[in-house]
Amino acid sequence: MSLQSREEIRQAVSEAVQNQPITDVHTHLYSANFGDLLLWDIDELLTYHYLVAEVMRWSDIAPEDFWKLTKQEQAEHIWQHLFLDRTPVSEAGRGVLNALKELGFDPGTKDLKSYREELAKRSTSEQIKDVLERANISNVVMTNDPFDEKERAVWESGKKAEAPFHAVLRLDPLLNDYGNTKLKLREWGYDLSDEWNDQSIKETQRFLEDWIGKMNPLYMAVSLPPTFAFPEDSDRGRIIRDCILPLGRKHNIAFAMMIGVKKQVNPALGDAGDFVGKADISAVQNLLSEFPQNKFLVTMLSRENQHELAVLARKFRNLMVFGCWWFMNNPVITNEITRMRMEMLNTSFIPQHSDARVLEQVIYKWKHTRLMLTDVLTDKYADIAETGWKIEKEAIEKDVKDLLHQNFWRFIEKDFTKL
Template sequence: MSEPCRGVLTTLQALGLQKEAAARDLPAIRRWYAGQDAEMFNEKMMRLARLRYIITSHDPFDAEQTALCLEPPASAPRYKSALALDELLEGNFPAACRALELRAKPKTLRAAQELLCECVAALQPVFVTAAAPEGFAYCRGEARPPSQDILDKDLSDPVFVPSSQQVLDALILPLCQHFSLPLSLRMGTRRAVNPALRLAGDAAGSAELRSLGHLCEANPKVKFLFTVLSRSDQHEAAVLASKFRNLHLWGCWWYCNYPSVVAETASLRLELLGLNFTYQASSARVHDQLIYKWIHARSMLKKLLAAKYSELMATGWQVSRGDIRRDVYRLLGGAFEEFLAKP
């Protein structure tokens, strides 16, 4: 009954393994996977999901990823990069210090800034992305830019713990402005509700959307992408997205990527924002998830648009095939690309 279980079945069906799935023949499914060529399977996945390209995130302050951020392998066709700064914005400074130490750099925000500039040059990211921690706050009217003292203080000193706003003002926002990179914020994650589950132990929390409004107001030259994790934040998020030219709302992320929530949220956004949002962004950790997430998303979008077009046609308005193509294109990436391209 659950969406993840249905997703597994949708994926197996798309891959031509419905007989094995119906027979509950897990060994046969594993044998099929074991016989796949990685590059060929990647192409098959992209064809079944009907994707033009994929953006993968890379966090240089995760010690396992630092070297790859600075010397990335040759990109596979149709893959692009995003620079992830979750560790920094969420205040995991021990992890940031380990990454800086690996590169023989001082444990300071200034050194972190240098490292990030090197990563941008190497990765050529489409945008910078970060998870805004629960309780994230960005206050209107605080002193900006930060003092040089903050940039040069020792991050390993337990007495010095920069706030999210200080990290943004000292490091992330100047980086985005200098390289003309949008900042994508994933808002409302409550970390480690059950630490025993490790990565699976996170839950949904509240997004501090007032702070996002302050960010957009204070930084009109920076473009912001955002999504929220809690269903209860979706209405406020859509209203906020209608108020700032430098703000773009994308996808139903993680715990909101379930059909009942997607239907409600997408309908709300269509009514509030028209086509000025991105309907789906899959945020998949597992390659195969892209197949079912996009199959299910397109199926839901057909139902939503059919209902909206019926309402328009009831007024006497005629909807052409060209209208439908334009609208679907904008909802499935066109509006995102237009947002990135606008001055």
């Protein structure tokens, strides 16, 4: 039966969006067996780098003094300045409140101590289960860095990601700092030459093959500066051309590029000191056209790049646009960008990923995304209903499943039930 009124359409859309389990295609979370690599609890939520950057605009504490505080003291400082001294109207502040609410706490008490005490009673496994159920997330895609010594030790011990978590091979040091990284690779037994030659290619590929074997990654990934270019006579350009892309074709592993971050424009703020820049999208265009057998997942950090990226996706089926990354993840922007993408790409994109670094962030990030997506889809279905086209509940459910789950798995050509 077709839906007649806008109210009926919105109700059907809301139910479909709320009921659809999500594949979160990019996070910085870990399964419980990775130990304290997984960040969770109220103090981690409050000391997330978005709020660190925000508190520095209000507090007169020097960054170097802030970093000398314990984690709890940092959280208390942020709680005081951003939640008690003023109203937490920012997206990051609102997110903390929504996470507390969805976890069963009363944000109105403003009682940080009671939130801490209650969360301290929970185990990591219990919290993972509770959070993923509340957020209705069926699959979590991690970010796994073989150059991080602590994480490397976990993988070297033979541990694997536990369901519903899946691995991704993250390669920032290899691609963005090869001069220093090749020294590390030599320490690990990879015989790279001083020059980029057949020996260096062979050994870099061997390193990648080893970690593909350890992780079974869904894709390989890198974050890139706005100056990223391809082709380019650089270490990064050569590694992409001679190692990443050939192995991607061999193993059918997509290459994810997150483009547009300017690292540490204010080093005193640590992770909170990164910035954004408009990129030249011709690098992506050249990769897509020159390597049609490779698959590319791409998100860009600058608002100014979003239209070009959507147009490019209309031209190349080996490109999957995903998410509103980092500084783009604000409701006024995600609403605009999702509408634009839908108008140009129908539903053949991935509207969002959480990019969560703290477990509980998936609760509010996906709550906010579901609200936004309900508004956008309701408007789009109502628009076409005015033409006389019949809007069916089953069609809405299929579209929502594609957007929040199926598009990713279809694109990377993997069956999550067999991983």
